[in-house]
Amino acid sequence: MAERREGSLPATMRALVKAQAGPGLELTEVPLPSVGPSDVLIRVRATGICGTDLHIDSWDDWARRTITPPLIVGHEFCGDVVAVGEIVTGIEPGMFVSGEGHLVCGQCRSCRAGRRHLCVRTQGIGVQLPGAFADYITLPASNVWVHRHPIDPDVAAIFDPFGNAVHTALQYPCLGEDVLVTGAGPIGLMAAMVVRHAGARFVVVTDLSPERLALARTLGVTRALDPTRERLADVQHELGMTEGFDVGLEMSGSPTALRDMIANMTHGGRIAMLGIPAGETTLDLATVVFHMLTIKGIYGREMFETWYAMSVLLQSGLDISGVITDRFDAADHRAAFAAAASGHGGKVVMRWA
Ligand code: NAD
Ligand code: ZN
Numbered sequence: 001m002a003e004r005r006e007g008s009l010p011a012t013m014r015a016l017v018k019a020q021a022g023p024g025l026e027l028t029e030v031p032l033p034s035v036g037p038s039d040v041l042i043r044v045r046a047t048g049i050c051g052t053d054l055h056i057d058s059w060d061d062w063a064r065r066t067i068t069p070p071l072i073v074g075h076e077f078c079g080d081v082v083a084v085g086e087i088v089t090g091i092e093p094g095m096f097v098s099g100e101g102h103l104v105c106g107q108c109r110s111c112r113a114g115r116r117h118l119c120v121r122t123q124g125i126g127v128q129l130p131g132a133f134a135d136y137i138t139l140p141a142s143n144v145w146v147h148r149h150p151i152d153p154d155v156a157a158i159f160d161p162f163g164n165a166v167h168t169a170l171q172y173p174c175l176g177e178d179v180l181v182t183g184a185g186p187i188g189l190m191a192a193m194v195v196r197h198a199g200a201r202f203v204v205v206t207d208l209s210p211e212r213l214a215l216a217r218t219l220g221v222t223r224a225l226d227p228t229r230e231r232l233a234d235v236q237h238e239l240g241m242t243e244g245f246d247v248g249l250e251m252s253g254s255p256t257a258l259r260d261m262i263a264n265m266t267h268g269g270r271i272a273m274l275g276i277p278a279g280e281t282t283l284d285l286a287t288v289v290f291h292m293l294t295i296k297g298i299y300g301r302e303m304f305e306t307w308y309a310m311s312v313l314l315q316s317g318l319d320i321s322g323v324i325t326d327r328f329d330a331a332d333h334r335a336a337f338a339a340a341a342s343g344h345g346g347k348v349v350m351r352w353a
Helices: 051-058 061-066 153-157 159-169 186-197 210-218 232-239 255-263 285-290 305-315 330-342
Strands: 012-018 026-031 039-048 076-084 096-099 136-140 144-146 179-182 203-206 223-225 245-250 265-273 294-297 324-329 347-351
Touching (some): 012 330, 039 153, 051 330, 076 153, 076 159, 153 159, 153 324, 159 186, 159 305, 179 255, 186 203, 186 210, 186 245, 203 232, 210 223, 223 232, 245 255, 255 265, 255 285, 330 347
Parallel strands (some): 203 223, 324 347
Antiparallel strands (some): 012 026, 039 076, 039 136, 039 347, 096 144
């Protein structure tokens, strides 16, 4: 058991659990997780709901193939360190932290070369390993990110998807460039704010939801449009653009959006693709060739260069708090999941402590 700890700990805790194969989640009492010599025990303060959690709740095909119940779900969180294992250094009880939810093997070529985000054996908390929708979670100390500057706990709770946004948005230099973001979900919205902050000229965002487009406008994008009602070519014309977008950030998972993006890029344009298409996709690859486009797949976050970037972007004035539109107590998890599943608002946060 842990060597350094703060106060006494309860034997059990609340956790949101996929108890058996089938739809739904249960808020139930489970034992506190154990703390190995290199682990950190965190009392969870706030958590964010991700699309992954919605898949697991509804028990769709992906969840059926991927999840083995019983499982504590959730991977976006922040909290306070309450105990650390005996060989942990640099992290002490009382520190306020977020956690990288991808646990890497440490043995594969990429891990050994320090490229941990490219690990071939990544496992995720709340997917393969016990998750964060609970009063406490343990993580290897190497996955813990300490907040050394004051930060809004709700923002700290969404460092995981903020990391997806930052990792995608910073793939290509944006200073003075025209950027197209397809999909104004929480991650697309945060990515749009990051490229704005990084000096893009025009940031054009597409989505099908009028509420999300309205939210995008309040967050300061150049133009937010529904591509089924307006053509991107017309918007380019209206903005005085003549050659297409320099950088594309695909944040919807929609094949239609990716096709639209490919058709609206400049020659040599560069696309970073975070959105996950549900199945195989037909693309105009001749245009990719003739327009010499780059399409790069993005998964997760860089450990821990993206985490460093997130912290310093916030310190340098980037404010992503506007992307959080709904806050619930963990006891109201059903209402919180319903708000997230509606697909109309921004990020939904559940508070635990
Ligand atoms: P989200 O589902 O909340 O947002 C996606 C948005 O895309 C929705 O608002 C939807 O209305 C919009 N959309 C659908 N069709 C569109 C179209 N044709 N044109 C424009 N917009 C369209 O998702 P999110 O949480 O913001 O995540 C964004 C994407 O990234 C999702 O596909 C998600 O699965 C994926 N994701 C990937 C990673 C990774 O590591 N690669 C991590 C997290 C999320
Ligand atoms: Zn590895």
